[in-house]
Amino acid sequence: MKKYLSPIAAAALAVLLAGCAHRPPPNTVAINLVGLNDFHGNLEAGKFSSAGGLFGGQRTVQAGGIDTLGAALQAWRKEDPELLLVGSGDLIGASQSMSAMWADEPTIVAMNLLGLRASSVGNHEFDAGRVELLRQQKGGCASPRADKACKFAADYSGARFSYLAANVIDMVTNKPVLPAYRIEQVRGVKIGLIGAVLRDTVGMVLASGVAGLNFADEADSVNRVLPELRKQGVNVFVLLIHQGGHTVEAFDKAECSQLQGPLLDIIKRLDPAIRLVVSGHSHTGYTCRVGERLVTQADMGGRVLTRIQLQVDTTSNTVQQVTARNVVMTPGQYPADPALDAYLAQVRQRSAAALAQPVAKLALSPVTRSLNEHGESALGDLVADSMLVGARHFGAQIAFMNNHGMRQDLAAGAGLPATAGQAQAVLPYNNDLVVMNLTGAQITALLEQQWGGPKHAARGLLQVSEGFSYSWKRNQPDGSRVVPGSVLLNGVPLDNTSSYRVATNAFLAEGGDAYPLFIQGGSRANTGIRDIDALRNYLRMREQIGKPAGSAAPLGRIQSTY
Numbered sequence: 001m002k003k004y005l006s007p008i009a010a011a012a013l014a015v016l017l018a019g020c021a022h023r024p025p026p027n028t029v030a031i032n033l034v035g036l037n038d039f040h041g042n043l044e045a046g047k048f049s050s051a052g053g054l055f056g057g058q059r060t061v062q063a064g065g066i067d068t069l070g071a072a073l074q075a076w077r078k079e080d081p082e083l084l085l086v087g088s089g090d091l092i093g094a095s096q097s098m099s100a101m102w103a104d105e106p107t108i109v110a111m112n113l114l115g116l117r118a119s120s121v122g123n124h125e126f127d128a129g130r131v132e133l134l135r136q137q138k139g140g141c142a143s144p145r146a147d148k149a150c151k152f153a154a155d156y157s158g159a160r161f162s163y164l165a166a167n168v169i170d171m172v173t174n175k176p177v178l179p180a181y182r183i184e185q186v187r188g189v190k191i192g193l194i195g196a197v198l199r200d201t202v203g204m205v206l207a208s209g210v211a212g213l214n215f216a217d218e219a220d221s222v223n224r225v226l227p228e229l230r231k232q233g234v235n236v237f238v239l240l241i242h243q244g245g246h247t248v249e250a251f252d253k254a255e256c257s258q259l260q261g262p263l264l265d266i267i268k269r270l271d272p273a274i275r276l277v278v279s280g281h282s283h284t285g286y287t288c289r290v291g292e293r294l295v296t297q298a299d300m301g302g303r304v305l306t307r308i309q310l311q312v313d314t315t316s317n318t319v320q321q322v323t324a325r326n327v328v329m330t331p332g333q334y335p336a337d338p339a340l341d342a343y344l345a346q347v348r349q350r351s352a353a354a355l356a357q358p359v360a361k362l363a364l365s366p367v368t369r370s371l372n373e374h375g376e377s378a379l380g381d382l383v384a385d386s387m388l389v390g391a392r393h394f395g396a397q398i399a400f401m402n403n404h405g406m407r408q409d410l411a412a413g414a415g416l417p418a419t420a421g422q423a424q425a426v427l428p429y430n431n432d433l434v435v436m437n438l439t440g441a442q443i444t445a446l447l448e449q450q451w452g453g454p455k456h457a458a459r460g461l462l463q464v465s466e467g468f469s470y471s472w473k474r475n476q477p478d479g480s481r482v483v484p485g486s487v488l489l490n491g492v493p494l495d496n497t498s499s500y501r502v503a504t505n506a507f508l509a510e511g512g513d514a515y516p517l518f519i520q521g522g523s524r525a526n527t528g529i530r531d532i533d534a535l536r537n538y539l540r541m542r543e544q545i546g547k548p549a550g551s552a553a554p555l556g557r558i559q560s561t562y
Contacts, residue, residue, distance in 0.1 A: 035306035037280030041095020048303035064302035070340025088280035089122025089242030103148035120195030122242035129209025164195020167221030207510035219269035244282030251285025259288040355421030360539035366411035367550040376554035380463025388465035390534025391503035403460035434509035436521025440494030
């Protein structure tokens with residue numbers, strides 16, 4: 001005989017069975033992480049733009065800021081006090097002026113307050129060299145940036161989180177210059193956080209700053225440390241890597257499937273036990289499935305955080321499932337974190353007077369980095385001119401500026417002068433100007449290097465100073481693009497055998513951005529003049545003579561034909 005259940009009893013039984021169906025097995029625990037990458041000293045909120053996803057269409061909102069991140073993390077830790085905040089590099093470097101002016105120490109302190117546990121290094125962590133990176137980690141005031149270090153606070157004590165780099169090897173000791181990994185224990189599970197940075201870092205920073213370091217293959221270096229971790233009882237691995245990809249899918253699309261870019265080759269060669277890869281570098285938001293792995297990135301600047309969950313079988317000590325979602329950090333979502341609010345207010349107060357100091361009026365605002373069809377920008381013209389004028393005392397006749405070295409447009413309020421902070425935002429690296437002798441033939445060969453190798457499309461052409469011009473052909477092969485006879489200085493073709501005095505920044509002078517020809521320059525001299533000082537002085541000089549700097553469009557120094 002069939003037993004009859006009343007509708008109420010049947011409904012109750014259905015709810016009970018549904019709860020059992022979604023409840024994880026008793027030997028499974030949830031490990032919650034939050035991923036952050038490419039923060040770049042963005043202590044304050046900025047603009048976040050994205051199409052699709054939760055935004056529906058194209059939309060721009062204010063997002064980020066350490067106060068907003070602190071509020072979100074405080075709320076999420078109430079849900080799970082054991083939550084781990086992890087990073088994948090470029091937390092510092094190319095930073096907002098409010099961080100850069102203090103040698104990025106406020107950003108490190110902010111990361112401490114946010115409870116960051118570990119981060120891979122990024123290429124920008126090496127902007128000021130190995131010595132400065134180790135100081136950022138360990139604390140102290142002995143710095144190559146003595147004008148900035150320990151100026152915000154006299155007792156800078158360093159990062160409480162661990163910078164990780166399994167593939168950055170000291171050539172003398174043959175050991176990683178930083179720890180390869182950090183072990184965390186959550187709910188009885190040991191988790192190995194492993195760090196790596198793109199092996200191309202050496203071409204993105206001052207060569208002298210990373211002398212003696214080998215940036216080894218990322219996948220090989222990561223795989224090599226797994227046996228050591230397993231000996232310590234670790235079988236759950238999370239890779240924090242400063243290398244990334246791109247996808248046409250929305251930043252918040254769950255388990256996107258169209259990830260492309262240099263990260264893919266690394267992922268495919270990793271030990272299968274690594275089920276989660278938290279990436280960076282490409283400033284793109286995604287949570288993509290690549291085979292059995294989930295690969296995440298949280299855009300940049302703290303505008304987005306990635307909430308990640310690992311389901312771990314505690315019997316086999318293995319990851320059973322990984323899920324993640326990207327969350328836009330719009331202010332006001334969560335109750336404020338008093339500690340982060342107070343710290344941001346302190347940094348703002350200390351920085352405001354210096355950053356607000358007027359420099360000079362511009363002819364118009366903004367002066368943009370936007371490249372025209374020939375590869376020239378109005379801001380590139382202006383910065384190259386400032387370098388030429390700054391180095392003229394050392395005989396400079398021509399100046400070259402790399403496009404990626406200019407991080408923001410030069411903007412001032414309507415009718416107001418550009419400020420020290422706005423100028424600093426354009427040139428945050430504080431590179432010295434270097435002058436050298438190059439022959440006309442070498443300069444032409446240098447121009448040809450603009451189209452050589454895999455990086456040329458992304459880096460843009462070198463920006464050139466007043467009086468220098470040339471033409472190039474789009475339909476010619478690499479190595480033969482510069483139009484013969486078109487390379488002119490003050491209207492006169494360069495003589496292949498004559499020597500010319502060239503100014504550039506220290507990064508390019510050491511062969512950075514894949515321009516090795518600069519290394520061949522003779523009679524080299526470091527002027528001791530920083531690029532940012534040359535820019536400020538140039539802006540003041542132009543205002544004083546009644547010709548404020550800046551143009552609405554590039555000035556036609558670079559031309560291209562088919």
